[in-house]
């Protein structure tokens with residue numbers, strides 16, 4: 046009898062913990078919808094990810110100029126889609142962070158994934174402190190010293206919570222690629238989907254190609270931002286050196302609300 050009631054209480058307690066976790070998750074993962082009437086405010090947080098001297102020297106010199114091609118890219122593409130917003134994305138740089146975001150679990154169960162999402166949101170909230178709250182999207186850019194294989198870890202963008210995690214190299218020559226990846230993850234948070242083959246990494250035709258009806262099709266000259274790479278020959282693709290070699294394709298433009306029946310007929 047007593048044993049039964051103890052088990053009963055335990056069950057209620059576990060249920061309450063579960064409800065609390067879910068409530069916390071929903072509270073911290075609000076999705077902000079973007080209407081493109083005002084610029085999307087993006088805050089980039091540079092992270093000294095491996096603590097090496099080369100990394101430190103690089104991240105300490107980082108300023109708004111280091112990310113200005115992200116704004117330029119979105120302004121140029123918005124003009125092509127006649128968005129009516131000169132600067133659709135505004136980037137600001139947050140103070141340097143010395144701690145790493147919670148590690149993304151590999152092939153996580155639902156509980157592990159949920160637990161990571163909660164840890165991630167608490168970590169973000171902790172980094173922001175009391176002064177933040179006005180950014181629409183937060184991009185955490187982890188810098189590694191050139192040659193450190195951790196710089197090649199997968200980057201990701203979460204639409205829920207509007208967070209992007211970017212891994213890159215602390216090297217001026219690689220900043221163009223870092224910003225390309227940041228723009229890709231930023232677009233995920235705004236509703237865009239990947240347009241490349243997960244097995245091979247190759248961009249998918251036609252949506253993942255910058256010029257899908259080009260004759261001949263190869264070599265492509267630019268990358269569709271969600272396709273992720275420039276397909277040079279049928280078997281060979283490469284990362285573009287910067288956002289100057291990237292564009293937003295029609296499928297991505299539809300997903301983020303830049304293109305559609307309502308947008309093209311302003312009555």
Ligand SMILES: [Zn+2]
Nearest residue numbers: 229233238239
């Ligand atoms: Zn992606």
